[in-house]
Amino acid sequence: xxxxxxxxxxxxxxxxxxxxxxxxxxxxxxxxxxxxxxxxxxxxxxxxxxxxxxxxxxxxxxxxxxxxxxxxxxxxxxxxxxxxxxxxxxxxxxxxxxxxxxxxxxxxxxxxxxxxxxxxxxxxxxxxxxxxxxxxxxxxxxxxxxxxxxxxxxxxxxxxxxxxxxxxxxxxxxxxxxxxxxxxxxxxxxxxxxxxxxxxxxxxxxxxxxxxxxxxxxxxxxxxxxxxxxxxxxxxxxxxxxxxxxxxxxxxxxxxxxxxxxxxxxxxxxxxxxxxxxxxxxxxxxxxxxxxxxxxxxxxxxxxxxxxxxxxxxxxxxxxxxxxxxxxxxxxxxxxxxxxxxxxxxxxxxxxxxxxxxxxxxxxxxxxxxxxxxxxxxxxxxxxxxxxxxxxxxxxxxxxxxxxxxxxxxxxxxxxxxxxxxxxxxxxxxxxxxxxxxxxxxxxxxxxxxxxxxxxxxxxxxxxxxxxxxxxxxxxxxxxxxxxxxxxxxxxxxxxxxxxxxxxxxxxxxxxxxxxxxxxxxxxxxxxxxxxxxxxxxxxxxxxxxxxxxxxxxxxxxxxxxxxxxxxxxxxxxxxxxxxxxxxxxxxxxxxxxxxxxxxxxxxxxxxxxxxxxxxxxxxx
Numbered sequence: 001x002x003x004x005x006x007x008x009x010x011x012x013x014x015x016x017x018x019x020x021x022x023x024x025x026x027x028x029x030x031x032x033x034x035x036x037x038x039x040x041x042x043x044x045x046x047x048x049x050x051x052x053x054x055x056x057x058x059x060x061x062x063x064x065x066x067x068x069x070x071x072x073x074x075x076x077x078x079x080x081x082x083x084x085x086x087x088x089x090x091x092x093x094x095x096x097x098x099x100x101x102x103x104x105x106x107x108x109x110x111x112x113x114x115x116x117x118x119x120x121x122x123x124x125x126x127x128x129x130x131x132x133x134x135x136x137x138x139x140x141x142x143x144x145x146x147x148x149x150x151x152x153x154x155x156x157x158x159x160x161x162x163x164x165x166x167x168x169x170x171x172x173x174x175x176x177x178x179x180x181x182x183x184x185x186x187x188x189x190x191x192x193x194x195x196x197x198x199x200x201x202x203x204x205x206x207x208x209x210x211x212x213x214x215x216x217x218x219x220x221x222x223x224x225x226x227x228x229x230x231x232x233x234x235x236x237x238x239x240x241x242x243x244x245x246x247x248x249x250x251x252x253x254x255x256x257x258x259x260x261x262x263x264x265x266x267x268x269x270x271x272x273x274x275x276x277x278x279x280x281x282x283x284x285x286x287x288x289x290x291x292x293x294x295x296x297x298x299x300x301x302x303x304x305x306x307x308x309x310x311x312x313x314x315x316x317x318x319x320x321x322x323x324x325x326x327x328x329x330x331x332x333x334x335x336x337x338x339x340x341x342x343x344x345x346x347x348x349x350x351x352x353x354x355x356x357x358x359x360x361x362x363x364x365x366x367x368x369x370x371x372x373x374x375x376x377x378x379x380x381x382x383x384x385x386x387x388x389x390x391x392x393x394x395x396x397x398x399x400x401x402x403x404x405x406x407x408x409x410x411x412x413x414x415x416x417x418x419x420x421x422x423x424x425x426x427x428x429x430x431x432x433x434x435x436x437x438x439x440x441x442x443x444x445x446x447x448x449x450x451x452x453x454x455x456x457x458x459x460x461x462x463x464x465x466x467x468x469x470x471x472x473x474x475x476x477x478x479x480x481x482x483x484x485x486x487x488x489x490x491x492x493x494x495x496x497x498x499x500x501x502x503x504x505x506x507x508x509x510x511x512x513x514x515x516x517x518x519x520x521x522x523x524x525x526x527x528x529x530x531x532x533x534x535x536x537x538x539x540x541x542x543x544x545x546x547x548x549x550x551x552x553x554x555x556x557x558x559x560x561x562x563x564x565x566x567x568x569x570x571x572x573x574x575x576x577x578x579x580x581x582x583x584x585x586x587x588x589x590x591x592x593x594x595x596x597x598x599x600x601x602x603x604x605x606x607x608x609x610x611x612x613x614x615x616x617x618x619x620x621x
């Protein structure tokens with residue numbers, strides 16, 4: 001006889017635990033339990049059978065893994081939270097009795113917990129932390145733009161602003177910015193840090209407010225974890241780049257609104273022995289690091305995919321081969337006649353490197369007062385350009401408005417005539433390009449300097465498209481008309497011409513003309529004999545060979561598509577019959593989404609064809 005199982009002692013009832021039971025086991029409040037789950041990365045689970053997991057009860061509740069709750073029971077943060085609860089009781093009692101010295105002593109010895117061990121547990125390697133830094137940056141930039149109130153302390157906002165500036169400084173220093181998109185929510189940035197793609201959102205500089213229905217305690221718990229994570233990551237990034245962390249800040253510049261300019265990057269004089277540095281060699285008087293080699297390899301991949309421009313000049317820093325570096329060529333195992341060749345530093349240096357990170361290096365920008373200074377200062381400086389701004393936008397501008405090196409003026413105002421303008425100002429205006437802010441972002445996304453004519457002051461701007469990858473087959477408004485679309489347009493024009501001809505000849509509309517009968521026979525031809533007979537009929541009716549061939553091609557395409565489509569639908573129906581009910585529903589949802597996206601794409605393409613057709617009609621004399 002097998003071992004008897006008691007109800008609620010095995011299976012799902014033992015593997016899962018309800019939230020109320022978890023709070024009771026941990027002996028903490030619900031708020032502390034939520035905080036622990038956020039910090040440790042524990043979230044509710046969905047059991048297959050809720051009734052079995054809840055020991056026969058069908059009441060709605062949240063379930064957690066029993067192992068996760070047992071894991072939380074040994075968390076040092078939980079111990080600190082209990083100590084804080086006892087501290088709050090003692091402090092309240094001391095204040096109620098008027099024991100001010102005891103209250104001050106308790107406040108000085110207030111229990112404080114740290115999250116360093118949690119960061120090390122959740123992110124075993126540094127690359128894991130960099131890969132998961134997107135949400136942390138979005139949260140930090142959000143709180144950096146919020147006003148302080150009773151729920152959000154000013155020190156917290158100040159710390160978030162400092163972390164946001166440190167991240168921007170590092171991205172500008174390493175030229176890691178890759179894509180920018182100006183959306184309704186804010187500005188999306190994408191950078192490449194340690195070979196990882198990092199995307200974050202920065203809100204616009206408007207007056208922000210916290211809605212009353214938002215649980216700020218949950219957001220502050222996430223922010224607490226993210227601040228610790230970002231501190232670890234920034235220290236590692238700055239140390240590997242040979243910079244001092246945290247960067248020194250000029251208090252006077254910060255009070256005058258300098259923003260990122262209030263911080264100053266300082267190279268580290270003494271490097272820690274534990275911190276790994278990029279390996280460097282000195283050959284022919286030049287320093288070559290592993291970072292240079294990685295960038296050169298990336299440029300090779302970019303040129304292989306057609307991303308590198310042929311007319312771009314080679315990079316200034318070249319990589320040389322060591323004198324004692326020798327690679328002996330060995331015969332290949334698959335083909336003994338050929339020898340394998342390994343790339344050397346000298347061969348990598350011979351390949352032209354991409355200069356996208358120095359896109360704005362030859363230019364100097366002046367930012368007008370209505371444009372957002374933090375956005376475009378960060379963008380221009382990330383691509384090697386110089387930028388200045390008026391005093392009303394903050395202090396710390398490196399150049400003045402009368403500087404002769406200014407090549408572009410970023411302005412977002414309509415063109416206004418200035419009758420009192422001097423000759424010197426007119427000459428200065430003629431030398432500079434007055435462009436709208438979108439030109440800077442579109443140049444970055446395109447990877448090259450675009451023509452300024454479409455972005456000049458007061459002109460209607462071209463569409464600003466998202467540079468981030470979309471699903472395959474999505475509608476691209478910048479793409480030209482494809483071959484199938486052109487054929488569809490020709491077919492529509494032919495139908496319109498036929499309708500016009502039929503409308504002009506009302507008397508012969510009731511009778512079937514020989515030309516129409518011949519073309520109809522060509523469209524209905526199923527084999528070579530029928531097609532030959534239709535050709536003879538068309539020749540006798542006076543139809544030219546070009547029109548007949550065009551009609552025959554259309555019929556052949558239609559006949560080729562119909563059987564293939566029928567076979568594909570039959571095969572799909574057979575495959576659906578072999579699926580389970582869950583798989584069939586998932587497949588139908590997928591097909592519904594694909595059909596919806598395809599319909600949206602066809603509607604947009606149809607609208608585009610109509611607009612282009614109207615343009616062609618207006619352009620015709």
